[in-house]
Amino acid sequence: MPKPFVAILMGSDSDLETMQHAVAVLDKLGIAREVNVLSAHRTPDATHAYVKDADKRGCAAFIAAAGMAAHLAGTVAALTLKPVIGVPMKGGTLDGLDALLSTVQMPGGIPVATVAIGSAGAKNAAWLAAQMLALGDPDLASRLAAERRANAADVAAKNEAVRKKFGN
């Protein structure tokens, strides 16, 4: 069995700064990943070849990021039965709203799990991919549970500080 990994694709290297946030989350969790610049519009044959090959090599989930006329995630979803998470990139005249709608409005039967625009979405795409992998990986599930506990402790500490400040 090949080791499962997450494939991160982005339509342009101009998306890389934002998508580094997804890479950072996967790395923190010790999840194997590949990162590629591939465009449904500019490099359609290479996109097709990569998705088919990654699928065979044990890719467990794809994260596809694109801005403006964002067709990359939908194209990837058309080529695989693995889950595809779409990340709309900020930018262009409409600042990401165009990418959000292009990514989320998929025809029935070819879903793209679409997250928020920009770096918040990039991070959540990685967390969501991690949760998908955790379905078959109890160790990873424990690491995710520990992250949730750490988040809760962090918020509780902040709440304590706010309560102190307002004397309640």
Ligand SMILES: Nc1c(C(=O)O)ncn1[C@@H]1O[C@H](COP(=O)(O)O)[C@@H](O)[C@H]1O
């Ligand atoms: N939407 C797509 C696709 C695609 O959907 O295949 N390929 C590139 N792009 C997007 O075009 C924007 C501008 O790209 P450039 O910065 O290279 O001009 C990027 O956000 C990219 O994701």
